[in-house]
Amino acid sequence: MPFPDYPCPKCNSWIDPPAGTTKGQKFICPRCDDTIIWQGPDIAADAPITAYSYIQKDLPLKKSRTALAVVLVMAAMAIIALVFALSTQKDRRNRDLAKANTDxxxxxxxxxxxxxxxxxxxxxxxxxxxxxxxxxxxxxxxxxxxxxxxxxxxxxxxxxxxxxxxxxxxxxxxxxxxxxxLKPINMEKVNSRLQSTPSGYRIGRETLRYQIDLFPMPPSYSKIDDNTMAYTILPERFEAISxxxxxxxxxxxxxxxxxxxxxxxxxxxxxxxxxxxxxxxxxxxxxxxxxxxxxxxxxxxxxxxxxxxxxxxxxxxxxxxxxxxxxxxxxxxxxxxxxxxxxxxxxxxxxxxxxxxxxxxxxxxxxxxxxxxxxxx
Incomplete structure (x- = not known):
């Protein structure tokens, strides 16, 4: 007998699987000729033939070959896309950096x-x-x-x-x-103005410490590049400046x-x-x-x-x-x-x-x- 709860996924027809069909077995829909993977109950080997019954025949080889060809084409396209992405990675990064550098x-x-x-x-x-x-x-x-x-x-x-x-x-x-x-940093002038004292090196940069009136802790400073200075209370903070x-x-x-x-x-x-x-x-x-x-x-x-x-x-x-x-x-x-x-x-x-x-x-x-x-x- 047909099983309304397990119709053909393509044409939605009720299917009466061949005798002896088990769950997961493949067969052909007698209406649309599409391959079906049976998800219903196992069918007895001596099940009677009805109007919906399917006549056993081999699965179509043509469809299998078509599916294989599609998979191969998709795989080839994926490989080409990957090769293109890797070969242009440097150029794309340079373009991104160039755009960022405009700020x-x-x-x-x-x-x-x-x-x-x-x-x-x-x-x-x-x-x-x-x-x-x-x-x-x-x-x-x-x-x-x-x-x-x-x-x-x-x-x-x-x-x-x-x-x-x-x-x-x-x-x-x-x-x-x-x-x-506005002009390149003159460390001697800055050190003299602040009357600072050396306090060691942080990631290769000399740090100096000085006093500010009414300030609870002496701040430190360091030259970062030709025109940039950094000041902080905690000297270890300089280590975060790469x-x-x-x-x-x-x-x-x-x-x-x-x-x-x-x-x-x-x-x-x-x-x-x-x-x-x-x-x-x-x-x-x-x-x-x-x-x-x-x-x-x-x-x-x-x-x-x-x-x-x-x-x-x-x-x-x-x-x-x-x-x-x-x-x-x-x-x-x-x-x-x-x-x-x-x-x-x-x-x-x-x-x-x-x-x-x-x-x-x-x-x-x-x-x-x-x-x-x-x-x-």
């Missing part, structure tokens, strides 16, 4: 640990080129000769091109400050990389990027004093990463990109920010898409005065 920020980001929880960058030369941003951030006071910055790092602000800070999650003492100079490798931005975490590479403009004179984890709220409040709502614990717990930067102009623009765990969480955060009186009065604009929330506010003269009061109470 000038790589000159300092290459030294940063990929697990940094917070990165803050201050490009003094770009800030000096913007009168509005210089006034907003009080850059003139910073650029004065014998400013506190010289006592802290041995360089006058006017000699510095860029400052970049990397902070590991939950380890502020392991933070590292990178300084890029040799010069043009790795692009690929070593950064999956949360920081899209923020920096795709969101923050290359020419942004000042920017901050942070990723979720154990947020260092004291640092965030220090770097984002004008955005008190964003630095609250319950707000930060709802996001994966955040980037904030300033864009120069007659009226500078403050932009913020927030990455959330889901579109729903982003919508919730957007409504929350829209309800904050200060942000609403500042004319903040927001737009959300998928897991991203974009915020923008034009810093008018009136708003600049308010921000200065908030940052310098």
């Amino acid at each position: 000038p920020r790589q000159s300092y980001l290459q030294w940063f640990a990929g697990d940094s929880s917070l990165i803050a960058v201050l490009d003094l030369q770009k800030l000096k080129a913007s009168k509005e941003l210089s006034e907003l951030l009080g850059l003139e006071e910073l650029l004065k000769k014998d400013s506190p910055i010289r006592k802290a790092i041995g360089y006058e602000a006017g000699e510095i091109k860029l400052l970049a800070l990397t902070m590991p999650a939950d380890r502020p003492l392991a933070s590292a400050l990178f300084l890029q100079t 040799g010069f490798e043009r790795a692009g931005l690929n070593h950064l975490s999956g949360k920081l990389r899209p923020l920096i590479a795709e969101r923050i403009p290359i020419n942004a004179p000042i920017w901050i990027a942070a990723q979720a984890g154990k947020w260092d709220f004291s640092s965030l409040k220090l770097f984002l004093p004008a955005l008190p709502e964003i630095t609250k614990q319950d707000f930060m717990d709802e996001i994966d990463a955040i980037a904030v930067w300033l864009e120069p102009g007659v009226e500078p623009v403050l932009r913020c990109e927030i990455m959330g765990p889901s579109p729903e969480s982003i919508k919730k955060l957007e409504k929350r920010l829209e309800s904050v009186p200060f942000l609403a009065q500042s004319g903040i604009k927001s737009a959300s898409r998928d897991n991203w929330l974009t915020l923008q506010v034009v810093i008018t003269k009136e708003l600049a005065i308010i921000i200065k009061k908030m940052t310098n109470p």
Whole structure:
């Protein structure tokens, strides 16, 4: 008799297998002539013949040959693709590296640990080129000769091109400050200014230690390349700074990389990027004093990463990109920010898409005065 529960997989006809058929045995469908692997119960050797019964015949050799030919062609194509991939691997990597090298920020980001929880960058030369941003951030006071910055790092602000800070999650003492100079580094001058003392070598680089008033631990510094210095509290942190490798931005975490590479403009004179984890709220409040709502614990717990930067102009623009765990969480955060009186009065604009929330506010003269009061109470 036929078995409705085990039809032909191709034509869906009910099949009455030949007498003596066992599970797993192959035979031919009498309707579509396709090969069937029987999955039903074993058929008795003396089973009666019915209208659905199948007349035993050999499996078609033609189909077996066709299947073999298809397999051989697919195998040949796979081998050709593998050979092509291996032969062009070097060229493809060189193209990727060339593309990565077009980002000038790589000159300092290459030294940063990929697990940094917070990165803050201050490009003094770009800030000096913007009168509005210089006034907003009080850059003139910073650029004065014998400013506190010289006592802290041995360089006058006017000699510095860029400052970049990397902070590991939950380890502020392991933070590292990178300084890029306009001229090649003169170690004798720096050592004299800081009155430092040698403290050994780390991965072939000499490290020196010096004192800062009211600082609990003496920081150390080391020359990384001709125009780059690194400062840290923990000297062993220098061991994480490997040799010069043009790795692009690929070593950064999956949360920081899209923020920096795709969101923050290359020419942004000042920017901050942070990723979720154990947020260092004291640092965030220090770097984002004008955005008190964003630095609250319950707000930060709802996001994966955040980037904030300033864009120069007659009226500078403050932009913020927030990455959330889901579109729903982003919508919730957007409504929350829209309800904050200060942000609403500042004319903040927001737009959300998928897991991203974009915020923008034009810093008018009136708003600049308010921000200065908030940052310098």
